[in-house]
Amino acid sequence: MSNKCESEKFAPQHKSAFFSFIKSLATFKGDLASLTAPPFLLSPQSIVEYSAYWAEHPTLFCAPASESDPERRALLVLKWFLSTLKQQHSNKDDNGKRKKMKPLNPFLGEIFIGKWEDEAGTTNLVAEQVSHHPPATACNIWNDKHGVRLRGHVAPKVYFSGTVHIDRKGYSLLHIDKYDEDYLITMPKIHVEGIMTGSLCPELSGTTYIQSSSGYTAKIDYKSKGWVSGTRNSFTAKLFHDDRDEEPLYVAEGQWNGDFSIKKCDTGEVVEKFNVDSVPRTPLQVTPLEHQHPLESRRAWQHVADAINRGDIFAVGHEKTKIEQEQREMRKREKAEGREFPRRYFSRAKEDPIAEKLADGMKEETSMKGEMDGHHGIWIWDEKKYRRIQDNLRNGIKSPTRTRFDSGVGGIILDVKD
Template sequence: MSLPVSRVYCDDKGGEQQNKSAWFQFIKSIATFKGDLATLTAPPFLLAPQSIVEYSAYWAEHPHLFIAPSHEENAERRALLVLQWFLSTLKRQHASKDDDGRRKKLKPLNPFLGEIFLGKWVDHTGTTQLVSEQVSHHPPATAYKIWNDMHGVRLEGHVAPKAYFTSTINIERKGYSVMHIDKYDEDYWITMPKAHIEGIVTFQIAPELSGTSYIRSSSGYTSRIDYSCKGWLRGRSNSFSATLYRDNDKDNPLYTLEGRWSDSYTVKCGKGKLLDKVNLVALEKTPLQVAPIEKQHPLESRRAWKQVADAINANDIFVVGQEKSKIENAQRALRREEKAAGETWQRRYFFQAKADPVADNLSIGVKGTVEHDEHRMVWKFDDDKYRKIIESQRQGIKSPTHTRFDSGVGFIEADA
């Protein structure tokens, strides 16, 4: 006779000690794990109700900053505006608390191969479009394109995170972005900083940025951003120091920006004169618009993960594990079927390119930021395919790209 299984809910009081115990068990298990930590299952209480594929939206939460460089005729000041736009993208993506001061769940859902996220921002700058797609699963990689046709600005890139453990959880993000400004036929090559987790021992879990990231322009300017965090004796959390200089003249910065990427920073000219103080908390955000769940494609993130996200928001650990396993098992079944048929998954919006001349050219001289080996993956947006999909949607024609349960949610072992 089987015993009835009751659902497990985590409330703020009774579940806190249980969460701490699960957290330390998790840390204990990863301390001896070899390989990418992304392949491990995190405790349910850590899971955020959104997928990593949605993180591409952080690039353009402030469309007026995204398009601002297109209206600056001076190349030096354009480079400064691009740097300031980049700094505005860090807070919501990495801060440990949301806009209401509540501690966020820090482990996003791992996207499945082919997962997409589509949206747009509409305000006085016009319409800024977003297309994001999980283009690789082993290793994981998300490709994205964001563009505003009215102002001729577009951002295209990919990020391939890899997590590992050395006294704490560390996250490297290989890949890069390239911003292009049509009016000046100008490119900016952009890299991301490393991240790690603070507060493991105290259970005050919070992400922190470290290392160095770069922005290099085809007009001859480089921005270097160095990240630091609160140490045992001094320092402040979420700190950074950035310098903007002409290429090959880094000892004579044109601008210096210092502060906290989660709060505010100052802008000074090369001689040290204060030019501005920017309050990142007060920046106005434009809401991202996405299609209603029922009208989304089966591949779209919020539709595919809806049951999991609902269970996370309800603190229902049992359903979280149950619904998450359905998708993961279905994806494994799809991969087995493809392998047996000698097929590979066809990406919906992106393709793998052999090279990226813009990135290769602008990364010259920046040590350790682009992987110059034959296994490096470069993902490019397929504009023709995107236009065909949009035109088919206008005519009411369904996509023929995948005929069976695109998200894998409805694909069970019995169907294989």
């Protein structure tokens, strides 16, 4: 596997715009998420779709539910988590082609719904953009056959300091019904190397944790290649019992986008060598565009995505502006009427007792409190909302919607019931 950062190949007419954008990065104050990128840098995928990376391998997602030993379950949760990192953060797609630099910023209320069907059964996904200022995306993923559920929310903050940095506040909770067991998970920071030269490489950095209610913690340290030595995309993860945090039980190390090994510490035995590409990814199934809800991501952004894919930067800007302008008008109307846009599947909470209990159980030096900073709000999956919507759909009940233009978004009037 090549770990080199390769230079972007910009068309001559795009080079000046790219370097003007880089110059604006260096002088921009505030969250870069609000900075408009040139159309030719945009990905046709919205950030709200990124929630799907959690469960592209349903067999790995569900595997801990079939393990009776709590220590081995904790190890399987760690292995699953590590398997989610490559597709989410790699700068290349399955065909080795470089991905576009900037995903689309979701609008408030944007949703993404899909499912995976394979030998693990049916694994469902619902994601929703629950906040726009600051941006926050909530998701819920569940597999009823194995009794595994993941809920969480992430609030990225993007800033420039020599390069682009992305801090991701928020957390996820994995629950295993059979053992009534919870795992609190935080996400690594990202920095983009080579942005000043157009040789773009995302790297993960910092430390994240997976804290379980069964008394095991995984600590994952992410490392990037230094000026003289080191390997790109590398990590070291240690799994230990909370009562013996200086005596790791297992160590996993290698590259999150390539090969890594898992070693049992007391014997030095390598118990597994793993490469995420060795596990087939299950295709995500989504409803055809014409049957999607107007707020569903791929329907809402369809004209923008089509323009990006055919390289029509003028159409990209035109279609994207229509959506953004309509969103601004909707916020003005809501403010004037003293109401708030209704969240469809999630509800804001003042506290999350399960997450707080797990975080409080950690030692001060490994506290998750900083990553759980609640300035973006705490967003909880609302099962009652979901069941009501499903019942209405089965009964053919829909609330009125209309659009001013065929984007699936503009001028929507809706009730959260449909």
